[in-house]
Amino acid sequence: MPQEVHTGSQNRRRPRFAAVSGLFVLAVLAFVFGSRWQGSVLQADSRNEPRQVAPAGSLLPEERTTVKLFxxxxxxxxxxxxxxxxxxxxxxxxxxxxxxxxxxxxxxxxxxxxxxxxxxxxxxxxxxxxxxxxxxxxxxxxxxxxxxxxxxxxxxxxxxLRPIAVGISRDLQVGQSVLAIGNPFGLDHTLTTGVISALDREVSSLTNRLIRRVIQTDAAINPGNSGGPLLDSSGRLIGVNTQIVSSSGSWGGIGFAIPVDTVNWVVPELIAHGEVERPLIGVELDDSLLRARGVKGALVTNVVPGSGADKAGMRASRRTRRGIVLGDLITAIEGREVASVNDVHTIVEDFRVGDVVTVTVVRRDGEEDLEVPLTSSR
Incomplete structure (x- = not known):
């Protein structure tokens, strides 16, 4: 009996040993072949072989147009x-x-x-x-x-030198596509695109005079873009980028461009004379005191000797022993209301040197119309 029991136990251990040995062999083989496969993958990756390039489709019509215009x-x-x-x-x-x-x-x-x-x-x-x-x-x-x-x-x-193509700005429409090319932050020939957001805006110049008929756009304009062209969809100049509205100093979605009709008037004057000839009434004006009191108009503080205003008899403010006597208060020019000094400049620029304009003034003794010949700023 003991011998038979011993013989049965040996027979049961042999299958277990064979199974364990088989698993061990399989593990070794898996490790060997897995290492070789991983090594081949790593070797392929180490060669940095380029990916296959996917075929490209054609550019959209609007993309081709933008590329061509740039x-x-x-x-x-x-x-x-x-x-x-x-x-x-x-x-x-x-x-x-x-x-x-x-x-x-x-x-x-x-x-x-x-x-x-x-x-x-x-x-x-x-x-x-x-x-x-x-x-x-x-x-x-x-x-x-x-x-x-x-x-x-x-x-x-x-x-x-390749001169830029010049367009017109008087027939522009809100919603038109525009392109701006400039050097924002020193990055030369940067293209941005957008639309005309609004027309006939007014912005202040360095002299605090209002620049009229300004174009508003949402094409990105940043520091360094100033002086660059704003183009229409035909690649023509329609404005000169000049200012932005931003709390950070960078692009905030609102930019302004001087209209090309103004540019095409001013630039030839600058080339020929170095300055722009403007029609003048011949007075110095102030409206700060009037604004503080809620009064509309432009107060004459000085009259230039020999000017049109001088010849028309316009009166300037003066100082006397009893105090300051205020001069004429300009309230209208050619029937157009004058509410501020800027209104005087805006209205007069619609005329030419030598034209005679009717200037309505208010004095102590009532309202009076003066016929004032416009003189040159040169």
């Missing part, structure tokens, strides 16, 4: 840098320090470049970089702070 207009756009000379006391030398950057565009093949007046206001030198990355020193031909426009001139060969 290629057409971008060679006309330039980067403007102003440089200031600063004395280095420690090194006993004069250092040329960049003052600021902006954008401009080529006006003609004679080398005239248009930009904002505030872009070139500061700095001893001005440099213009063309789309081919060549840089040229520029001289200031003229500027008009009232509309924030200026003209520079570079002596580049005509074959390097």
């Amino acid at each position: 290629r057409q207009a971008s060679p006309s756009v330039v980067n403007i840098t102003t440089v200031t000379n600063r004395r280095n006391v420690f090194a006993r030398r004069i250092d040329r320090v960049p003052e600021g950057t902006g954008t401009g565009f080529i006006w003609d093949t004679k080398g005239h470049v248009v930009t904002n007046f505030h872009v070139v206001l500061r700095g001893h030198e001005r440099l213009v970089t063309l789309s081919d990355q060549t840089t040229w020193p520029a001289e200031l031909v003229g500027g008009d702070p009232h509309v924030d426009l200026a003209v520079l001139k570079i002596d580049a060969p005509a074959e390097k």
Whole structure:
């Protein structure tokens, strides 16, 4: 009996041993082949073989149009840098320090470049970089702070200069597509797109005069875009980007451009004379005291001798022993209401030098109409 029991126990252990041995062999084989497979994968990955490129579809029609317009207009756009000379006391030398950057565009093949007046206001030198990355020193031909426009001139060969196509702004419509090309934060020839958000806006210039008929757009305009072109869907200039409304100083969804009809009037004047000839009444005006008291109009504080206002008998404010005697209060010009000093400038600019306008004034002894010949600002 004991011998039979011993023999049965041996027979049961052999299958268990075989099973365990088989599992061990399978584990070893799995490890070996798994290691080889993993090694081959890692080896393939280490070769950094490129992914297969998926086929591309055709550009959308509007994409093709935008690409074409950018290629057409971008060679006309330039980067403007102003440089200031600063004395280095420690090194006993004069250092040329960049003052600021902006954008401009080529006006003609004679080398005239248009930009904002505030872009070139500061700095001893001005440099213009063309789309081919060549840089040229520029001289200031003229500027008009009232509309924030200026003209520079570079002596580049005509074959390097591609004048921008000029459109009109009087027939623009809200909702039209627009493109802006500029150098925001020094990133040259940056394209942004948007629409005309509104028309006939008014913004203040450097002299606090209102720039009229301004275009509002949602195309992104950032610091460095100033002076750059705003284009329509035909690639024509319709405005010059000038200001943004933002609490942070960067793009906030509202930008303004000087209308091209104003540009096309001002730029030839700047090229020919260095300044813009404007019709003047010939007075100095103030409305701060009136605003404080809720009174509309423009108070005459001084009359320029020999001016149209002087010839028409307009009266200025004056000081006497008893105090200040207020001058004439302008309330209308050619029947159009004058509520502030800006209204006077706005109305008069619709006329030409030599025109005679009817100026309505209020005096102590009542209201009177004066016939005032407009004289030149030059």
